[in-house]
Amino acid sequence: MGTLLMIGGLIAAGVSVSYLTDAERAPGTVVSLEWRNDTHSGSRKQRANDGPTAYPVVEFTSADGTPRTFRSSAGSNPPSYERGEQVEVLYLADSPDDARINGFTSLWLLPVILGGIGLVMAGIGTTIAITTRRRS
Template identity: 75%
Template sequence: MKVQVRGQGARRWITIGTIAFGALFFVIGLILAGVSVSFLTDAERARGSVVALEWRNDDHNGASRKTRGNDKPSAYPVVEFTSADGTPREFRDSTGSNPPSYEVGEQVEVLYRADSPEDARINGFASLWLLPLIFGGLGLLIAGIGTGVALAMRGRS
């Protein structure tokens, strides 16, 4: 399929679309950062221990290993901690990596909501800030490229 872009008007709309797409990603990054900040302000802190590593291939969309490009499983830490009410709790962190970021037996700081202790995270960079940084950074990059192209087109006309 060939797409031909003709005329200044089509280029302008593509540039505006690129800037809008980048701005949307940036806004999503800001929203995710706000969610992390909100979680941090309300979170209780507890000491926890990594009791296991759950190795998973994240094939949520049914893609085969051959088409994914990365067939290595990721290690997701399973953490035990005791909440403020004295109840022992366990959760699986939502961020996995290969090689593993944590070792079995490692002590970690756990952040959790007092009203719902099952909503817990390890107090670490990846758990709190990785998604906001990815979305915000990509958004700035894409919007910056679109803006640069728009300024270059404006200078030529």
């Protein structure tokens, strides 16, 4: 299981690197924060200690001069960005509506989580396998 998670982390990192390589860059501005009560683990009930999550809504102008707005898929509480904050936007020229903020959370959080959990699980599994083999 740990190895599969590490492979998933490597694939997610590869997707981020590919996106960074192909992406156009543009200055953007956080115009608002969209607060949402996200449910966790498929549960329909909100846990008592969970609060709403803030997703930045960003405006930028693509290379063709078209003004565009998108809501980041990466939200947090407390908010990572403030209204009026300047950010760098990454987008694909052939798909400018698929834009991302050039930041750690939107590009690297998933690969780090998958890879980190996979590394820990693979280490535990390897230790157990070596210990069991030495005892038998």
